[in-house]
Amino acid sequence: MEKIVVIGGGISGFAAAIESKTNDNEVIILEKENSPLKKLLITGNGKCNYFNEDFTKKHYYSSNKSFIENIITEENKIKVLNFFTSIGIIPEIKNGYYYPYSNQAITIKNALLKEAKIKGIEILLNNPVTKITKQNDKFIVKTKEKIIEANKVIISAGSKAYPKTGSDGSGYTLCEQFNHTIIKVLPALVQLKGEGSYFKTLSGIRSKVKASLLENDKIIKEEVGEVQFTNFGLSGICIFNLSGLASKGLYEKKQIKIKLNFLYNLGLTKEEEFLEFLNQQEKLLKKRTISDILDSLLNYKLTNYILKKLNINNDTLLENLSNSKRQAIAKELLEFTINIAGTNSFENAQTCEGGVSTLELNNKTLESNIVKGLYFTGEIIDIYGDCGGYNIGFAILSAILVGESIRGNHD
Numbered sequence: 001m002e003k004i005v006v007i008g009g010g011i012s013g014f015a016a017a018i019e020s021k022t023n024d025n026e027v028i029i030l031e032k033e034n035s036p037l038k039k040l041l042i043t044g045n046g047k048c049n050y051f052n053e054d055f056t057k058k059h060y061y062s063s064n065k066s067f068i069e070n071i072i073t074e075e076n077k078i079k080v081l082n083f084f085t086s087i088g089i090i091p092e093i094k095n096g097y098y099y100p101y102s103n104q105a106i107t108i109k110n111a112l113l114k115e116a117k118i119k120g121i122e123i124l125l126n127n128p129v130t131k132i133t134k135q136n137d138k139f140i141v142k143t144k145e146k147i148i149e150a151n152k153v154i155i156s157a158g159s160k161a162y163p164k165t166g167s168d169g170s171g172y173t174l175c176e177q178f179n180h181t182i183i184k185v186l187p188a189l190v191q192l193k194g195e196g197s198y199f200k201t202l203s204g205i206r207s208k209v210k211a212s213l214l215e216n217d218k219i220i221k222e223e224v225g226e227v228q229f230t231n232f233g234l235s236g237i238c239i240f241n242l243s244g245l246a247s248k249g250l251y252e253k254k255q256i257k258i259k260l261n262f263l264y265n266l267g268l269t270k271e272e273e274f275l276e277f278l279n280q281q282e283k284l285l286k287k288r289t290i291s292d293i294l295d296s297l298l299n300y301k302l303t304n305y306i307l308k309k310l311n312i313n314n315d316t317l318l319e320n321l322s323n324s325k326r327q328a329i330a331k332e333l334l335e336f337t338i339n340i341a342g343t344n345s346f347e348n349a350q351t352c353e354g355g356v357s358t359l360e361l362n363n364k365t366l367e368s369n370i371v372k373g374l375y376f377t378g379e380i381i382d383i384y385g386d387c388g389g390y391n392i393g394f395a396i397l398s399a400i401l402v403g404e405s406i407r408g409n410h411d
């Protein structure tokens, strides 16, 4: 009987075990922690946003883009949704974002545990894998306590993101033992640190913006959403979605900036449009100060900060405000520029940029091109997605593709 060892009892490891199990094989999950699926429980603030209707390649990143194009397809989208249905998950879909109907991540944890139990999958906790070798077509998997022989091994050990969930980067060492290339691993879906001391003043502000990520003064990605100022920089989903590319740019010693347009949702993107807006307000409203006008658009802390920065008295009547001052305000509101000094650490990151190079994987089965019978799933691979269910979506898809290959494409 063929024996399959899955390293890592996270969501991709469980899905890979479930998808690989047949009546004719034995599947064992080796998990280093004392309980499985720790990361899953904290996803989506405990509600688990597990999928997104817009399952398209534009939401995924890898140093090998063609790999993404091969696997993020309509056909594979249906397979992922069928997987969740097959383990008993009923979705609640909010604007295309999928959550379990119970709105609790634990529903998905329990469904995976139940399915694994029904299928007869063995789960060994407190068993960190420290070494894997291959001798005469058999893998020898060593944990702290055991030595297990296996015909196939699936490495589902996560990344370095949120190490307190067990995902501490030890999986990369196992991959390197088989000469797999690890693309530089950096924090992604994480807060950005800004240069300068003004963040303490702005901390707590939330604003709807268009955020542009600039690498050496060239825009490389834009996001619309809510930005949050913290006492060290920026947070919020739109910032998280720019953070992986920011991480990479900083690592490559590029100059990274974020530009915020606070008036994007008002339809104002150009200086002349803002100047026209001020003219209209001047005609409509008498005896208003510039502070009155800006406070109707921005958090008062931001108004005060911008006016102080530009040396403009808050009580200046709009009718007395010079054209050059109006232009300077337009620049701050439409292109508020933050120099990025770094990202928060792996401890705060939801996933990682980088990982096992996809150039060394079969793009249909995720089997190693270097070692036959060795497979990879989930976050350990050099692919990650935006916030919004894309990472769990990929974790499940990778597990399905591995399972299809191990089952020989049939049940």
Ligand SMILES: Cc1cc2nc3c(=O)[nH]c(=O)nc-3n(C[C@H](O)[C@H](O)[C@H](O)COP(=O)(O)OP(=O)(O)OC[C@H]3O[C@@H](n4cnc5c(N)ncnc54)[C@H](O)[C@@H]3O)c2cc1C
Pocket: 007, 008, 009, 010, 011, 012, 013, 030, 031, 032, 033, 036, 037, 038, 039, 040, 042, 043, 044, 045, 048, 049, 050, 051, 127, 128, 129, 130, 156, 157, 158, 159, 161, 162, 165, 166, 167, 168, 169, 170, 171, 349, 350, 351, 377, 378, 379, 380, 388, 389, 390, 391, 392, 393, 395
């Ligand atoms: C705070 C937070 C919120 C998130 N929210 C969402 C969300 O709402 N939607 C979404 O799509 N994604 C979300 N993510 C990302 C998502 O959780 C991950 O992409 C997903 O869990 C990856 O699954 P995985 O199985 O590849 O890795 P993991 O879930 O990290 O599992 C890896 C497992 O391997 C084990 N392991 C590691 N090394 C070894 C070893 N040497 N031996 C044995 N076991 C080992 C670990 O203990 C762990 O249990 C979030 C992440 C975080 C941190």
